[in-house]
Amino acid sequence: MYRIGELAKTCGINTDTLRFYEKHGLLAPSKRTVSGYRVYSADDAARLQFILRAKAVGFSLSEIADLLSIELDKANWACSDVKTMVDDKLLQVKQRIAELERFRRSLQILSDTCCGGPASAEHCSILQALESCDVSRSERLLDKETHTHHHAPVQGDCKC
Amino acid sequence: MYRIGELAKTCGINTDTLRFYEKHGLLAPSKRTVSGYRVYSADDAARLQFILRAKAVGFSLSEIADLLSIELDKANWACSDVKTMVDDKLLQVKQRIAELERFRRSLQILSDTCCGGPASAEHCSILQALESCDVSRSERLLDKETHTHHHAPVQGDCKC
DNA sequence: CTTGACCTTGGATTAAACTCCAAGGTTTAT
């Protein structure tokens, strides 16, 4: 049996977070003291662990609510239902990674084309790329071995 | 010279988005008609393109505001200032990718251990992993060649 | 019997980037 502060501390979260989870139907203490204090049982703590583990693999709170409703009524759900949720999430995560990888590639190209020196940004290749073309301009700049500097490189590894 | 609807349409965004950008200091039309309609010049349109390109490589609107203030006053900024912003963003993006990769690996393991069949979720390895252990339990399940099914696999590729 | 640590509630706020709405004014086409 834990009071809210104890449970929060042992799980490394905030008491407000526990109240927030309760308000959103994820975890309610199974008892209250006469004076109204929340009292969490070992089962409640286990449920919190379930929530925290699901969060740790990337599920949102509303997805966790769905997982919990399955967990509480396993007999009426199939493996396929659970696996579908995991696979849907996996797809979501993969898509987000793909988007971020596109960002990463573009940013890397922008970074690689700029000398990063102390000279004026008036001819900075990054700004130029954002002004007037897509990143493919920078890609061409990088690909060509015959490229010239957009301004005198101040650091040795300027690739513009 | 474009009215708000025209500019929005040509750039594939919403008129509300343009008003939002204006309210947040990113892009104001250089003129208004006597009746108060926004009128965007070619320069305004170019500025919008700058914004959209910066968005496309992952910058947030407040970061774009910073980039725009450099863009408008290039002479007083150095290449290094611009490159630093790109490199900071790059680091951010890489860190987020790393987090999502951790999610992806965990979810993949969870998915791989579950048969995904129509049988009851009462012994589903995914729920078990979330109940009582971290993903390493599933990892052990997967690694061990001597593992047994948590229930009779219904689909051929059940790995539990 | 008072101090300090803990607990209660409801509601406000945060960040990001829009999106939608109401109530009304303007332009354009028929």
Place this chain on the structure above:
DNA sequence: ATAAACCTTGGAGTTTAATCCAAGGTCAAG
């Protein structure tokens, strides 16, 4: 002249996952 399409403003709502606050109640120690 009137309908359709467009524009204006201010403000509210959305999503996610909390975090913070105020005003007050409870409990254990000294």
